[in-house]
Amino acid sequence: MTLTYSVDPGDPDASYLSFWRERHLCTLTTLRPDGTPHLVPVGVTYDPEQRLARVITNRTSAKVRHVRAAGDEGAPVAVCQVDGRRWATLEGRARVRTEAERVQDAVRRYAERYGRTPGPNPDRVVIEIALTRAMGRG
Template identity: 50%
Template sequence: MSRAAVQLSFGVRTFLARLHTATLTTLRSDGTPHVTPVRFTFDAATGLARVTTRAGARKARNVAAGGPTARVALCQADGFRWVTLEGRAAVTDDPARLAEAVRRYTARYRAAPPTPPDMVVVEISVERVLSLNL
């Protein structure tokens, strides 16, 4: 996946730094959406959002099944304010990428994420940012 910096307004950057839970929307094989609450990290400099999960989780399986064209939406909301990060996604169990995802998660949430034996990271190459009231 190619990665490029994502330009964000001050309001969007500030909002994404808040510790809200987000929803991750993936697509099932029949095209219907699967929406699940997640914690995530986002690096605007590389345009990469990360969600750690289990390889067997529906969200990871949906992304993996979508192959290189898998698309997802990650939405953080608080009342009438929200930001959605849209882009292509891939699942990896690469140790270095997992370590980076865990490092960023721990820095953001001040606690390590759960570490199941089949832990993977969903990496989202953000291509579009939508927001309201920010």
């Protein structure tokens, strides 16, 4: 039986990292101003070396508004993916980044993981999640 386990988000074991490199739709959970969870499907890339997860999105999305509303300290968020009985969650503090080089890097990473490059979007931003916790079931 495989057990649920904690992972160092900066030093995951090979199977955990491999799972995050497979093509899976993920979810992002942010908090609305009233404290209720807002959960949406997203593509996520995981960068353990920088302890970051990245989500590309449109600057006018609700998820961006929720993250920005948290202020400079960032918003507490979680991203998760599931495949049958396997699952993995990354948690941390999210901030919206608009710098062209950060957005381009996030698009490149997305293309590597998901096998397609998103079309041009002048309103694209990246939600960067500074990871504080990781867990999963392999």
